[in-house]
Amino acid sequence: MKYDYIVVGHGLAGAILSYTLRKRGYQVLVVDEPRPSSASRVAAGLLNPIAGKRFAKSWMADAFIPAADAFYAELEAHFGQELFVHKPIYKIFSTIEEQNTWMANSASGGWNDFILATHTTSTHQPTIDDPYGGIMIGRGGSLLVEDMLRLLTAELLAQGLLLPERFQMDQLQLTAQGVKYKEQEAGHLVFCEGFQVVQNPYFKWLPVKPTKGEVLEVQTENFNPECIYNKAVYVVPVGAGRFLVGATYDWRQPDEQPSAEGRQELAARFSQITSQHFRIIKHRAGIRPAVRDRKPLVGVHPKYPQLSVFNGMGSKAVQMAPYLAQQFADALGGGAEVMPDIRISRYLSLYYDYIKQQNTQL
Missing domain, CATH: 3.30.9.10 (D-Amino Acid Oxidase, subunit A, domain 2)
Incomplete structure (x- = not known):
């Protein structure tokens, strides 16, 4: 059988992308070695609209969070099981300086969808140490990552769409029609390997x-x-x-x-x-x-159009991946390109340096 896509990796990014492609009617084969210590399976699945000590709104939160809400709600309906737990997030001020930083930032507006309350003194909860107060954040929560991956993996296995093995790079052939992996053919292959991309000969130049x-x-x-x-x-x-x-x-x-x-x-x-x-x-x-720049890495290889990468979301994959998977699926299907901030083409200079180095070693 010839597939439209082979997706390598079934952590958060790979699982969300492969499901998105399958929902659009594409034939997708997933290759993934089950690893209980993978970052996705260890993660708490946190979705938090407010980032870091600077108390800034997370990058593209206004787009990412509605897309994530819709995606996880669809998955819950598909499997008939709760997968995303909506809970407020109490972000506690560590110092009076942090409180002042927040008060200055909040004055600029644009927070109404995410902030439920601001506490400038302790909330006096008997088990919480919050002498400087904090902010109560809405629209957050946690994804039951292991449950989601278990359900999606079982579905792929039942449909014969999963090879539960380590991807063997020496078994990959690039063809005029796409790719061939062992006996499986596809029009395109997407690497969603997480940190293991640093060993990938096609994409190890990415930072x-x-x-x-x-x-x-x-x-x-x-x-x-x-x-x-x-x-x-x-x-x-x-x-x-x-x-x-x-x-x-x-x-x-x-x-x-x-x-x-x-x-x-x-x-x-x-x-x-x-x-x-x-x-x-x-x-x-x-x-x-x-x-390096804390933005995802998404796009087609600069030389081999049969290959692409969907990676680099780090601790924000729960929040980012649903929106970016939709956008990348559009791009792979011939629609609009992915946004410039996440295109791997922003690192083309690293690719040319890598090729020059390889040629020098030869």
Whole structure:
């Protein structure tokens, strides 16, 4: 059978793109090696419209979040199961300077869709340490990532559309009609490999830095599960008195092994949010594909039009991927191009440097 697309990788980005293509009627084959420590499976699936210590609206939040809401609602209807948990996010001020930064930013307007309340003093919740107050953010929540990937994987397997194996680059052939992988043919192949793109001979020139993130699952009593909390780390309720606490960012030692340093850092930061006793149940680590300019990497290879990449969303894949998958599906189908900010063509100089280096080595 000849497919329209082969998608390599079935983490968040690959799963959302392959589902989007299948919903449009395309024949899609997914190649993915199941890895329980993949970044997508370790992630808490957080969607947060407000970014970082500067208290700025996340890039393109006004476009990304409605698209994400619609996509996850469609998936929930498709599978008959809740997959996205809508919860307000209480972003706690660490200092009076942070409070002042927010008050200055909020004066500019444009926040009404996302801010439910601003607290300039403590909310006096008995288990929360918030002496400077914080902001209550709406339109956020968390995706049940493992549940979503499990359901989509089972569907692909049932339809014979998944090869559960590591992609073998030496089995890929580029043809006049597209690509051939082992015995499977397709018109186009999309790499959604996450950080492993740094080993991809066609796209290793892209400026991806593997970045390790560690997450704790903790058990604690009498801690309010009605919110997600954010103060240096996120705290996401997952039921029965359990919470995910994360994440660290480590580009110095990007492996998938939980570290004593990561455990200590996360436990210390959680203790800055609450004085409640807690017990660590799990400690996991994964590797994200971080990009130099913090924008995704989407587009067709500059030399081989049969190949493209959909990658580089890092910790924002839950928020970005639904919108970008729709846009990329339009582009692959011959519609409008993807937006300039995410095109891999912005790094063409790196590609030419890479080719020059390869030729020099030959």
